[in-house]
Amino acid sequence: MKPALQPARTWRAALCTALSLAALCAHAAQSTETYGGRSAVIYTPAKLPAAGQRALVVVLHGGLGNAQRIADGRSESALNIDAAADEAGFVVAYLSGTPVARMLSAERLGWNAGDCCGQPAENHVDDVAYIQSTAMAIAERYGVDRNRIYGLGHSNGAMMTQRMVCETTLYASAVSISGTLENGASTCPAARGKTLLALHGREDQNVPINGGKGSKGISRVAYASQASTAQVWKSSGAVYTLQIIEGADHAVDAIDAQIRKAEGQTLGQKVARFFGLLAR
Incomplete structure (x- = not known):
């Protein structure tokens, strides 16, 4: 059964209409679609490779x-990587x-990234299956090469992204921001040969780099450290690169x-370059 679609008119579409520039803007689109009973927002830039060669x-x-x-840019606005998608041409x-x-x-x-994670964990929500099936459905709908699906997440989403790499072969590689591996695994056979980049603020008091309970965390969970997380990935045959971001929480x-200040690029550009979607 195909997912029910709920088109969402974006500010880009509204601007194009107002300025009578539809011919120039028609191919850049944002839509809200339903998969597995949950809404997802899909962004497709104006320029994309041919169907079957696209990245997600x-x-x-x-x-x-x-x-x-x-x-909408209401929270975690740096996770909105539409501009990088426009530049590099990916979904x-x-x-x-x-x-x-x-x-x-x-x-x-x-x-449900592990014991860390409130009601999704208590209710045993199968987010692994949900993300895998949804990504594959989106890949089919949008002409994505299934070997070019990548993962990006922040905080609890970073933990879930790491769990996906640990337990599935969905992602070619992944970027984790302010998160660690929380599924309790000591090894992740599915991750052999995969590459992960972890970005973690030096001043993080929610999910401390050295593990344990953060002074600003609301979950009251003792998190794994980046050192123990790195050891799991190393023992699994994956390449895990930790970059500590100075001056960030x-x-x-x-x-x-801080990435803009120190590296002259946005987080979105850095992620796209790590995935090989944007020239270095």
Whole structure:
């Protein structure tokens, strides 16, 4: 059964219409689509390779977030990599988790990345199966090469991204921001030969680099350290590169700001270059 589609008119489309530039802008689009009962926001730039040769980046929000908030720039705005997609020519899928806590709004979502993760973990939500099936459905619909699917996540979404690399072969490579591997695995056979980049703010007090409970964390969970996470990936035959971002805390926007300052590129550009989608 094909997913139900719910077209969403973006500011780009509105601007093109207002300025009578539809001929120039018609191929850049953002749509809200439903997969497995959850909404996802899909962005397709104006210029893409031929069908069958395209790449897809799957973006996972952090705890208390959702896909629409990223797409609209209301939270975790640096995770909105539409501009990098325009520059490099790849499809972006912003996915949504499930409600993270009973007492919070139904729009505050999270991922079952392990014992860390509130209601999704307590309810045994199978986010691994959801992300895999959704990414494959999007790949088929948008003409994506299934060997060119990549993962990007922040915080709880970073933990879920790492879990996907550990337990599936979906992603060719992945970028994890402010997160560690939290599924309890001591080895990840599916990850052999894969490459992961971890970006972590030096001042992170939500998910500390050295592990344990963060002074600003709301989950009250003792997280794995980056050192123990790196050891799991090393023992699995994966290449795990940790880059500590000086002057940044847990927030993805703070990490983006420091990357812009130190490297002269956006977080989106850095991610696209790591995936080999944008020239270095």
